[in-house]
Every structure is written in structure tokens, then in C-alpha cells.
Amino acid sequence: MRYLPHTQDDFQVMLQEIGVSSIEELFSSIPEQCRRKSNLQLDEPCTEWELNSHMRKLAKQMPDWDECSAFLGAGNYEHYIPASIQHLLQRSELYTSYTPYQPEISQGTLQSIFEYQTLVSGLLGMEVSNASMYDGASALAEALFMSLRIARRKSTVAISKAINPLYREVVKTYFRPSGFRVLELPYLENGRTDLGPLQGEEDLAAVAVQSPNFFGCIEDLDSTQQKIQDLGALAVTCFSEALAYGLLNPPGKLGADIVCGEGQSLGISQSYGGPGLGIFCTRQKYTRNMPGRLVGQTRDKNDNRGYVLTLATREQHIRREKATSNICSNQGLCATTAAMYLASLGGTGIRELAELNRDKAEYLKEKLLEAGCSIPFSSPTFNEFVVKFPSNFDYEQTVNKNIIPGIPLGQYYPELAGHYLLCATETKGREQLDNLVKEVNK
Amino acid sequence: MKDYSSPGTTGLVMHESLLWEKGKQGKKGYSLPKRDVEHYPLDKELARENPPLPDLSELDVIRHYTRVSQWNFGVDTGMYPLGSCTMKYNPKTNEKQAALPGFTNAHPLLPLQMSQGALRIMFELEGFLAEITGLHAVSLQPAAGAHGEYTGMRIFHAYHQDNSGTKNKILIPDSAHGTNPASATMCGFKPVTLKSDSQGVISPDAVKENMDSETAGIMVTNPNTLGLFEDHIKEISEIIHSQGGLVYCDGANMNAFLGIVDMQDTGIDVLHINLHKTFSTPHGGGGPGSGPVCVTRELEPYLPIPRVVKENHGYSLSSDFQSSIGKLHSFYGNFGVMIKAYSYILSMGQELEKVSQTAVLNANYIRQRLKETFRLPYDRPCMHECVFTDELQENYKVATIDIAKRLLDYGFHPPTIYFPSIVHGAMMVEPTECESKDEIDRFIQAMAQIAWEAEDEPNLLWSAPHSTIMKRLDETTAARHPHLTGDLKGPE
Numbered sequence: 001m002r003y004l005p006h007t008q009d010d011f012q013v014m015l016q017e018i019g020v021s022s023i024e025e026l027f028s029s030i031p032e033q034c035r036r037k038s039n040l041q042l043d044e045p046c047t048e049w050e051l052n053s054h055m056r057k058l059a060k061q062m063p064d065w066d067e068c069s070a071f072l073g074a075g076n077y078e079h080y081i082p083a084s085i086q087h088l089l090q091r092s093e094l095y096t097s098y099t100p101y102q103p104e105i106s107q108g109t110l111q112s113i114f115e116y117q118t119l120v121s122g123l124l125g126m127e128v129s130n131a132s133m134y135d136g137a138s139a140l141a142e143a144l145f146m147s148l149r150i151a152r153r154k155s156t157v158a159i160s161k162a163i164n165p166l167y168r169e170v171v172k173t174y175f176r177p178s179g180f181r182v183l184e185l186p187y188l189e190n191g192r193t194d195l196g197p198l199q200g201e202e203d204l205a206a207v208a209v210q211s212p213n214f215f216g217c218i219e220d221l222d223s224t225q226q227k228i229q230d231l232g233a234l235a236v237t238c239f240s241e242a243l244a245y246g247l248l249n250p251p252g253k254l255g256a257d258i259v260c261g262e263g264q265s266l267g268i269s270q271s272y273g274g275p276g277l278g279i280f281c282t283r284q285k286y287t288r289n290m291p292g293r294l295v296g297q298t299r300d301k302n303d304n305r306g307y308v309l310t311l312a313t314r315e316q317h318i319r320r321e322k323a324t325s326n327i328c329s330n331q332g333l334c335a336t337t338a339a340m341y342l343a344s345l346g347g348t349g350i351r352e353l354a355e356l357n358r359d360k361a362e363y364l365k366e367k368l369l370e371a372g373c374s375i376p377f378s379s380p381t382f383n384e385f386v387v388k389f390p391s392n393f394d395y396e397q398t399v400n401k402n403i404i405p406g407i408p409l410g411q412y413y414p415e416l417a418g419h420y421l422l423c424a425t426e427t428k429g430r431e432q433l434d435n436l437v438k439e440v441n442k
Numbered sequence: 443m444k445d446y447s448s449p450g451t452t453g454l455v456m457h458e459s460l461l462w463e464k465g466k467q468g469k470k471g472y473s474l475p476k477r478d479v480e481h482y483p484l485d486k487e488l489a490r491e492n493p494p495l496p497d498l499s500e501l502d503v504i505r506h507y508t509r510v511s512q513w514n515f516g517v518d519t520g521m522y523p524l525g526s527c528t529m530k531y532n533p534k535t536n537e538k539q540a541a542l543p544g545f546t547n548a549h550p551l552l553p554l555q556m557s558q559g560a561l562r563i564m565f566e567l568e569g570f571l572a573e574i575t576g577l578h579a580v581s582l583q584p585a586a587g588a589h590g591e592y593t594g595m596r597i598f599h600a601y602h603q604d605n606s607g608t609k610n611k612i613l614i615p616d617s618a619h620g621t622n623p624a625s626a627t628m629c630g631f632k633p634v635t636l637k638s639d640s641q642g643v644i645s646p647d648a649v650k651e652n653m654d655s656e657t658a659g660i661m662v663t664n665p666n667t668l669g670l671f672e673d674h675i676k677e678i679s680e681i682i683h684s685q686g687g688l689v690y691c692d693g694a695n696m697n698a699f700l701g702i703v704d705m706q707d708t709g710i711d712v713l714h715i716n717l718h719k720t721f722s723t724p725h726g727g728g729g730p731g732s733g734p735v736c737v738t739r740e741l742e743p744y745l746p747i748p749r750v751v752k753e754n755h756g757y758s759l760s761s762d763f764q765s766s767i768g769k770l771h772s773f774y775g776n777f778g779v780m781i782k783a784y785s786y787i788l789s790m791g792q793e794l795e796k797v798s799q800t801a802v803l804n805a806n807y808i809r810q811r812l813k814e815t816f817r818l819p820y821d822r823p824c825m826h827e828c829v830f831t832d833e834l835q836e837n838y839k840v841a842t843i844d845i846a847k848r849l850l851d852y853g854f855h856p857p858t859i860y861f862p863s864i865v866h867g868a869m870m871v872e873p874t875e876c877e878s879k880d881e882i883d884r885f886i887q888a889m890a891q892i893a894w895e896a897e898d899e900p901n902l903l904w905s906a907p908h909s910t911i912m913k914r915l916d917e918t919t920a921a922r923h924p925h926l927t928g929d930l931k932g933p934e
Contacts, residue, residue, distance in 0.1 A: 001793050003531055003722075004800055005878035014807045014879060023799045026806055026823060027702060029671045034708045040701045041573050045791035048535050055785065059544030061559030063552070072549040075772055082472055084500050086541075088507045096516030096532050098524055099728040101858075103917075104910040105850055108514030109727035112507070115461050118928035122494045128926050131728065134585035137772040166772050173746075173768030177599045177630040218488055249490045262772065271540075272560045273550030273773025274585065275730030287924060293728065297928070298920035301913040310920040316588070316624035317861075321633045326624035329586040329718070333726030340507060343461050344471035346497030352474055355481065362482035380485060399553055407551050430478040 001045060063402070069432045070404040071364075073384040073423025074214070075136060075164050075240040076273055077265045080427055085267050085340045095333055099293070103308045104300075109332065110307035113295040116339040123245050123342065123350075124259045125252030126281035130292035132335040133278025133327065136262030137170035140208060140238045142291045142325055143258045143280065144171060147206030147234045148180060149289050149324070154205040158183040158233075160193035162213035164240050165412040191217035191377025191386070195227050204233035206258075211237060211251065212244050214412075215377050215421065216361075216384030221254045234258060242266050242279065242338075244382040246345075246354030258282045267341025268334050277334040288314060291325030353426060357383040360424040360433065367437040368422075376419065384423040386416070389440055395420075398439045405436055455911050458509040462930050465496020471503050494930045513911050514727070515855050521877050521885055523808075525827045525858035525870025526619070526667055528697045528719035533789065536722065536782035545781060550773040554758050560777060561757035565750045567784045568734075574787075574794065575693075575713055576704035577736035581745040583775040587694060590714030590733025591625035591661075594690045596767040597712055597737065597744040598658045599629045604765065606686050609658040613682075615644050617668060617862040622661045622692060631658055638864060642668040642820040646677045659687035664708070665695045667862040667870070668820055669805060669827035679709020688712065688741075696720040697874065698802055698826035701795030705736070712737050721783035732779040746770050800875035801826040804882060808871055811886045815893045819865050827872035829865055830857075840896040842867040844903035847914065848895065851907050852888035 006014075011023070020026060046054065063070070070078065089095065093108055100106030100113075117129040133139040144157045159168060161184050168184070175182050185207070188194045193209045207228040211219035225235040237251035239261035251259045263277035264270070282290055288311065296310035316323040345353060361383040369375060372390040386409065389395070398405050410417030424433060498506075515522070522529035540546070548560055568580035584590035595612075602609045612631040614622050615638055623633040634652050639645040643666065653660075660682050664672045672678070679689045691710040697720045699705070705713050717723045718731035725731065737745060743765040751760045759774075790797065802825055809818065809828035816830035832842040846856035846869070858870040873882055895902050907913065 001790065001796065003533060003790070004793070004796055004875055006800060006803075010879040011803070014803055018803075018806045018810045020806075023803055026799075026802050029673060029823060030703060031673070031676060033676055034703055036576065036702060036704045040792050040794060042570065042787065042791045042794065045793050046788045048789075051535060051539065051785060051788055054788065055539040055542060055781075058559035058562060059542040061562070062544035062548050063556050065543055065547045068556075070549055070552065072551055074551060076550050078547070078549070080475070082500075084471070084504055088504065088511075090537075091507065091511040092518035092532075093511040093514040093516045094507075095724045095726050096518045097514050097727045098522070098527055098529060098725045101524075102515075102846070102850065102856055103915045104847070104907050104912045105513070105515035105855065106727070107912055108510040108512065111458075111460070111510050111513075112727075114926075114928065117926055118460075118462070118930060119495055121927045122930045134589060134730075135772045138585070138589075138770070164772075166769065169769040170771065173596070173770055174628075176768070177596065177628075179630070222487070245490075246493060247484065247489060249488055250493075253490070269546035269778070270549055271546055271776075271778040272548040272557070274771065274776040275778050276772065287926065294924070294926055296920040297925040298916045300915045304912060306912045306915050308915050308917050308920050310917065310926075311924055313921070316620035318620065319624075320620045321623035321627040323620065323624040323627075326588045326592055326621050326628055327586070328588045328619075328621050329725070329729040329731040331585075331726075331730045332728030333724075334730055336507075336727065339461075340503060342495055343498050343503050343506070344500065345495070346465065346469065346471065347492040347495040348467065348497050349470060349472045349474070350495060351492045353472070356474065356477060358484065359477070359479050359482050363479040380488060399556075404553065404556075426475050429475070433479075 068402040069428065071406050071422045071424060071436065072404060074407050074421055075166060075262055076270050077241060077423065078270060078425055078427050079243065079265055081267050081269060082344055084344060085337060088340055089337060094336060100309060103306065107306060110295050112336045112339055114297060114307045116335045117295060119339055119342045120279055121281055123250065124281050125250030126259050127284040128287050129281040130290050130294050132330040132332065133280050133292055134331060135274065135276045135278045136238065136240050137167040139260035139278035139280050140167050141171045141174035143236050143260045144206055144208065146258065146289050146291060147236060150234065150286060151205035154203050156181040156183060156203040157205050158185055158198060158207045160185045160209045162187040162193050162215055163208060163210040163238060164214045191215045191379045192219050193224065195224065198231055201231065204231055206234040206236045208236040208238055210239060212241055212382040212384065215386045216381040217377055217379035218248060218382060221251050225255045241382060243354055243357060246350035247358060263338045266338035268337050275331055275334050277331050277338055289324060290314065292327050292330055356426045360426060360428055361385060364424045364433045368440060371437050371440040373440060383425055384421060386419050387422050388419050393440055403436055403439060455512060456509045458506060460928055461498065461506060462496040462928065464502055465498055467497050469497040469499045471498050471500040520853050520855065521881050522855040523857050523871045523873050523885065524855060525872040526694055527858065528872060528874055530722055530874040531876040532722055532724040533786060536785040539785045540778050540781040558756050561750050563781060563784050565752055565757055567780055570787045571715060571734055571736055574700060575736045576706040577713060578739040579742040579745060580734055580736045582734045582780055583746045583771050584714065584733040584735055585771055585776050586729060586731040587714060587716045587733040588621040588625060589770065590735050591621055591692060592628060593735045593746060593770060594712040594714055595625050595629035595631065597741055598688050600744050600765065600767050601688060601741060602658055609656055611657040613649065613652055613657060613660040615662065616864050617666050618661060618663055619667065619692060619694065626661065642670050643672050644674065644678060646674045646681060649678050649681050653681055653685050653687060655685060657687055659689055661690045661692060663692040663694060665698045665825035668829050669824040670820060671825055675708045694719060695826060698798050700798040702798055706738060711741055717779055717783040722786040723779045723782040730776045730779055732776045797875045804873040804875065804877060808873055808882060808886060812889055815890050827870055830869045831865055832867035835893065835896045838896050838900050840900050840903050842869055844906065845892055848892045848903045848906035849888060851909050854885055854888060
């Protein structure tokens with residue numbers, strides 16, 4: 001096998017050196033009753049040729065993306081990934097290294113993460129970012145735990161029902177054994193969050209909203225975050241479409257305490273939902289309450305600028321049960337990818353790209369309205385929106401024609417049965433948009 | 443003449459500034475699709491100025507990352523014997539399979555009939571991991587090892603709630619990874635530390651003494667972080683089970699057991715695996731990983747949802763499991779990583795057993811060859827890794843950190859140092875099965891040379907590393923005055 005380099009001779013010499021007569025002898029400390037009774041029931045090793053053909057066959061059971069147009073968002077977005085980024089990701093010095101425990105030979109990873117922290121903070125208008133979390137959902141759960149640590153004596157958090165329902169599911173899983181209370185806030189007729197039910201609530205550590213929210217609606221963060229802080233709670237703003245902040249006023253500038261969400265849009269392939277990128281930012285004064293790795297700038301013995309993992313005293317390998325989180329590995333390479341993507345776009349490019357995303361979605365929205373669809377929520381949107389197709393529209397039949405017209409919402413919001421969440425990014429040409437409209441017009 | 447047999451660390455190293463120190467407004471590194479729809483302006487109050495990101499050309503970005511990557515050491519660069527991290531070779535064909543457009547462009551909420559290829563990979567990978575571990579059912583959802591531990595602890599919590607009521611303590615040996623107590627705490631368990639015995643393993647007596655009806659169970663790592671098989675695991679499991687507890691195994695070190703140990707027969711109820719260790723997927727400088735969880739038949743109902751199920755018409759995703767602990771990831775976990783592990787298992791097939799045999803052989807060979815040079819705190823045959831200390835070098839005022847830094851000059855990544863924390867000045871060496879005898883001999887030679895230098899020229903160690911782009915970095919100041927965000931407007 002090509003991944004196992006020893007020759008027969010090597011085995012003999014090594015066994016001799018160790019002073020045993022067989023490899024089995026090395027395992028003599030394992031009691032008979034703990035051993036396997038049979039050989040592994042796996043096939044013969046595949047050759048590289050066999051593997052290629054097997055995997056190609058499986059990949060063919062997925063849509064042919066030249067033929068299929070999917071209008072799907074909801075936390076995972078189709079954006080064009082430049083060839084330059086795919087090429088850079090093959091630098092094996094970056095992808096075959098471990099967590100940068102030895103900074104002298106890990107400056108590539110460390111500087112890349114420092115740059116990631118800086119670029120993401122800039123994008124979201126925040127002061128500090130960590131080196132990443134697993135994904136948007138776990139980042140939100142961790143943000144709420146962090147708020148409870150900061151608030152100390154409080155035991156309630158509130159989350160908007162307009163937050164991605166998959167994220168809310170994860171938050172519930174994380175919170176179930178904790179004894180803390182999670183309130184859900186309804187949404188208003190215009191698709192934004194209703195903070196009304198919080199009046200008089202005194203035990204609130206944090207309130208989380210998402211913007212753009214699950215319905216694609218842009219929340220009025222300026223007033224929402226202010227109202228949350230007036231209640232004595234931390235304002236947590238999450239997002240699932242990071243690219244929106246190429247155009248939208250960033251939550252940090254509007255006073256958010258914690259901003260977290262999914263960064264898959266920033267140059268990371270969709271990959272059936274993972275790996276993605278959990279982005280996590282906060283204000284300087286809360287840094288020591290943050291979960292996850294942090295990279296900081298320092299100097300070496302020769303006074304050269306360099307980077308190290310820092311503030312590890314928050315983390316599990318030092319603090320064990322008193323750590324701010326159990327997180328160890330994060331999504332390092334995905335964070336680096338996001339930095340490459342942001343650097344490739346620049347401030348000018350990301351603004352232009354974000355506008356193009358919104359314009360594609362607005363165009364589609366306008367044409368669908370003309371075709372007799374209704375748009376239930378009136379709030380402004382970015383590249384996603386909720387639509388109700390005319391009653392004669394056949395979803396299944398459209399899917400059969402390789403056009404996937406959004407995600408049915410009834411499974412998450414029974415009151416929105418018959419409504420769909422549609423997404424149009426820069427990847428959709430006008431012809432594809434018009435083709436979807438034609439299906440509705442039939 | 444120059445000695446070409448040792449990798450050494452000299453070469454062409456370019457300087458490179460921070461991204462924003464190279465930026466100039468109006469540069470462009472991205473090709474935007476042509477605008478074919480009109481512009482729909484957004485309310486002014488909702489819009490921002492351009493984000494403060496530097497504008498760079500495509501070549502600026504390419505050179506930037508090419509240069510900084512050259513400051514990094516990876517498995518492709520050289521031997522990386524980082525204990526408990528299993529830095530094995532990351533086969534290139536795995537990368538190729540995961541990059542097939544059918545997978546990379548797949549949206550996770552595609553209609554099921556359009557996702558059959560992805561679902562089949564997940565279903566079959568679960569089956570492979572069940573077969574390899576001996577356990578009954580698997581969830582691929584956890585995104586990393588610690589996420590898998592957390593999942594395991596949530597399963598403990600849910601199981602006890604359904605059966606004997608809430609329990610609030612958990613036993614964890616002092617040699618465990620820090621993630622173990624941190625994960626248990628997040629699920630409401632208070633860790634009770636078990637001291638390892640003089641042989642470096644957990645003694646059944648210590649378990650008996652601490653196990654009671656308030657205790658949810660135990661978290662063990664097997665082989666443990668000293669690289670030793672937990673000899674009494676079977677007896678320990680019986681003690682825990684007899685008092686209604688469950689046994690969790692941290693599978694970070696599974697690379698020693700493939701095809702050899704049946705985890706269910708050792709009494710394990712829940713086990714997490716690191717695909718980025720045992721199953722060859724790259725670590726990416728700190729992720730993305732993947733931490734599947736394997737459980738017994740009895741605990742299967744608690745696995746996270748949704749689960750991949752096989753039905754007459756094909757594969758499907760089901761959330762119809764009443765006892766499930768719920769959802770842990772936005773979607774189904776790190777699918778891109780799963781493809782790589784799946785490819786690896788298909789490529790290795792039945793030969794996975796040879797992986798563990800070779801990994802254990804390599805570790806014992808190093809142990810044997812260096813045991814006169816560095817002190818072995820537990821002088822007995824090891825599994826896939828062995829732990830030395832700096833005790834013999836202390837006489838010359840040389841510590842583990844100096845040895846590790848000097849090793850960089852010889853072109854090797856250092857072992858895991860100062861862990862497990864129960865061993866003073868620990869150096870935990872895990873060569874993996876992928877290193878050839880020649881490479882291992884070079885590593886041994888470098889370690890021996892360093893031991894000699896410690897005695898004769900300790901200054902070489904104190905001032906190491908010498909040939910890396912950075913010399914030792916000031917970590918104290920970094921922590922005291924954290925500088926975590928650069929200034930996008932100007933030079934640092």
C-alpha cells in the first residue's frame with residue numbers, strides 16, 4: 001500500500017531493535033476479551049483508478065450544475081469562487097499543518113488568521129474577532145453562553161423567531177442541559193422581529209436577532225440593538241449571509257455587543273452544508289469572555305513583527321472545566337479562505353458584488369410580482385425573499401425541469417405553508433431568472 | 443561537504459507585509475459577472491460606505507499567500523511527530539474526490555432525490571466506522587473532536603434523564619485532554635479527577651472509590667495520552683455499568699486500534715473519532731476537522747438528528763427520533779471532510795489493520811532507540827506514541843522547550859510538549875505509520891544530537907531556533923497587551 005512505506009527488511013530490523021519477534025507481540029498488553037474476533041469486514045483496497053470511477057459515479061448522483069439552477073439560500077449560498085483561491089488552497093504548507101502551537105514554523109497560518117480577524121472585524125464593524133467557530137449555528141449558541149457569562153446573575157436569553165430555524169434548533173440542543181431559559185420572539189407583519197414581548201423582562205442576558213433574517217429581511221438594527229441594550233441585555237446580531245455586509249450598515253457600527261454567523265459565502269464551497277465558517281466578533285472589553293482561539297501580534301527576539309496564539313488562559317487546554325468553551329479545532333483553513341476571498345474582492349469589489357446580489361434578487365422579486373406571486377413581507381431584503389406562488393404553480397414539476405424554486409417554509413413555520421424562500425446571487429444570469437418567472441407564468 | 447540526508451531548514455524565504463499594507467484603492471483581484479439587470483438602490487439608512495478592506499490585484503493575493511505559506515511547516519514539508527494529533531500523510535486523491543463539482547456545489551437543502559450521492563457517502567461512511575470500532579450506530583454531525591465529546595456528553599445527559607434521573611458528576615483521569623472536562627461541564631457535569639496509577643493507567647480501585655449513584659459515568663482516552671493501553675478498561679467499564687453509569691471513550695488515539703480492538707467489547711458506550719487524525723483528512727492549520735460519534739445499540743435513539751436512513755427508494759434524511767438530543771450543526775456536519783475519510787477507507791480497505799500495526803511499531807522503535815538518551819517515565823511497551831521527559835537534560839539547565847525549538851533547526855516538527863501535564867517536561871512523540879524507517883532514523887539521530895548538544899553546547903538550544911524566519915516570540919507580552927486586530931488604515 002502506497003501510504004505505508006516500510007519494506008519487509010525494515011520490519012525485521014525494527015522488530016529486532018525493539019526486541020520482539022512479531023508485531024503481534026507489541027499488542028500483548030491488550031487482553032484477549034478486548035480484541036476483535038474477526039478481520040475487518042471491508043473490501044480489498046481500491047486502486048486509485050477504481051476510486052476515481054466510484055467517486056465519479058456518486059458525484060453523478062448529484063445535480064449536473066451546468067444544467068440545474070437552484071434558487072436556494074437559507075444559510076448556504078452559491079457564489080462564484082475565483083480560480084486563484086482554489087489554487088491557493090492547494091498550498092499544502094497551509095492545509096497539512098496542525099494548529100499553530102510552534103509559532104516559529106507556523107507564521108503562515110498565524111499571519112493569515114490575524115489578517116482574517118482584522119478583515120472580518122472591518123467587514124462587521126467590530127473591534128475583535130476570534131480565529132473562527134464551527135459554523136453559524138454553534139457560533140450563535142456560544143454567543144448566548146458568552147452573554148450569560150458576562151451578565152453573571154441573569155438566566156434568560158431571547159432569540160428572534162426570524163433567526164434561521166436550523167440555528168435555533170442548535171441553540172435549543174446546547175441550552176437544554178444548562179438550566180437557562182430561551183425565549184422566542186415573534187416576527188411582525190413586515191417580516192422583522194417583534195421586541196414587544198420583552199417589555200418588563202428583567203432577567204435578560206442577551207437578545208439575538210439575525211440580519212438579513214431567515215426571511216431575507218434586513219432588520220432595523222439601529223433601533224433594535226438600542227432597544228435591546230435599553231432592556232439591560234447584550235445585543236447579539238447573527239447572520240447567515242456574510243456578503244450582505246458588503247452593502248449593509250454593519251452591526252458593529254450600530255452598537256452590537258456580539259456579532260456572529262456563517263461565513264460560507266466568503267469563498268467557501270457549499271459542500272452539502274459543511275465545512276463552513278463560524279464567524280465570531282465582539283467588543284474589545286469582552287475579549288476575555290470569548291470562546292475559541294485568538295491570534296495576537298507580538299515581536300520575536302530580534303524585534304521582528306510576528307504572530308502567536310494568545311489569551312490561551314480562557315481555553316480548555318489550560319483551564320479545563322473552567323474554560324470559556326470546549327472548542328479546540330476550529331475551521332482554520334476556511335477562515336484563511338475567507339481572508340483570501342475578502343482580499344481578492346477588496347472594499348470596492350465586495351460593495352459591487354453585494355449590490356449585484358441585491359439587484360438580481362430585486363429583479364426576480366419584481367418579475368415574480370408581475371407574474372402574480374405575492375411577497376408577504378414588506379421589509380427591504382438582500383439576496384433572499386419569501387414568496388407565495390400562484391395556486392396553479394407546480395413546485396415538483398419545476399424541480400423535475402432542473403429549476404429548484406426555493407425552500408418550502410411550511411416545515412419550519414406552519415403558518416407559512418405554501419410559501420417559499422428564494423435566493424438569487426450574482427451567479428444567476430437574467431436568462432435563468434426569466435426562466436423561473438416563465439414557469440410561474442405557465 | 444553539506445549533509446544532504448538531513449532536511450535542515452535553509453532555503454529561499456521571502457518577506458511579506460500584511461495584506462492592507464499592500465492595498466491601493468481601485469486595484470481588483472476578482473472578476474465580477476456582467477451586470478444584466480438594473481440597479482435597485484437600497485434605503486440610505488440601511489447602506490454603508492465601502493467596507494474598509496484593502497483593494498489588491500490577483501497577483502498581489504497569489505504572492506501574498508504563496509509567501510506566507512512558505513513560513514509554515516506541514517506534513518508535506520516533513521515529519522510531524524506531534525503526539526495525540528496523528529499527523530499522518532493526507533493523500534492527494536482524497537482532495538481530488540472532495541473537489542468533484544457534484545459535491546462542492548451541492549446545497550444542503552436540495553430535494554432528497556437530487557442528493558443521493560452525498561447521502562450514500564454518509565450512510566456508507568457511518569457503516570465503515572461502525573465496523574471499524576465494533577459499535578452499533580454512528581452520527582457524522584459533530585464538526586470536530588471536542589464537538590464529538592460534547593455530543594457524547596449530551597447523550598449521557600439525555601440517557602440518564604430518561605432512566606435514573608439527573609446525575610451531576612463525571613469521572614475523568616488526570617491524563618485526559620482539556621477538552622474532556624470542558625465538554626462535560628457544558629452538559630452540567632462536574633468533573634471528578636482520577637489520578638493515574640504508577641503504571642500510567644487508571645486503576646479499578648480509584649474508579650470504585652469515586653463511582654457512585656450521582657455519577658454519570660467516566661471519560662477515558664484509550665490508548666491514553668501516555669500512549670498506553672488502559673489495561674483495566676474492561677473491569678472499569680463493569681464497575682461503571684454496575685452503578686448505572688456509562689463509559690465514554692475519547693478516540694483521539696484510535697490510530698493504534700484499527701482492526702485490532704473491538705471498542706464495544708472493552709465496555710465503551712460512546713466513542714468519538716477524529717477523521718482528521720485517524721482517517722487522514724488534513725488538519726488545515728486548525729480545522730476543519732470532523733468528530734463522528736459511535737454508540738451502542740442502546741444509545742442509538744439519542745444520536746443527533748437528522749439521520750441518514752436507507753429506504754426502499756433510496757437514501758433519505760429523517761428527524762423522526764423522539765429521544766434524539768437534537769441538532770448540533772447548521773446542516774449535517776463537515777461533509778467535505780467526510781468525503782476524504784470515505785476515500786481513505788476505500789483506498790485502505792482491509793489493510794487498515796496494517797496502519798495500526800505500523801504506527802505502533804514505529805512508536806516502539808523510537809521509544810527503544812531513545813530511551814537511554816531521554817528519560818522514559820513509564821518504561822513499558824507503548825501503543826502508537828511514547829512520552830519522554832527532559833529530566834536527564836535538566837542537569838544542563840536545558841528544558842523541553844529548548845529541545846523542541848532546537849529540533850526545528852534539524853527540519854522536524856517537535857513532538858507535543860508539556861502534555862500530558864501529569865508528566866513534568868513531557869515530550870509526546872507520535873510518528874504515525876506514514877514515516878519510513880529512514881526518516882525515523884534521521885529523527886532519532888537529530889534527537890540524539892540535540893541531547894549531546896545539551897550537554898556540550900547548551901547555548902545552541904537556549905537560543906534555538908536559528909534558521910526559521912522568526913526567532914522565539916514574546917508570548918507574555920502578546921497575552922498581557924493583546925493586539926488582535928490590525929489597523930486597516932495604516933502600517934502596524
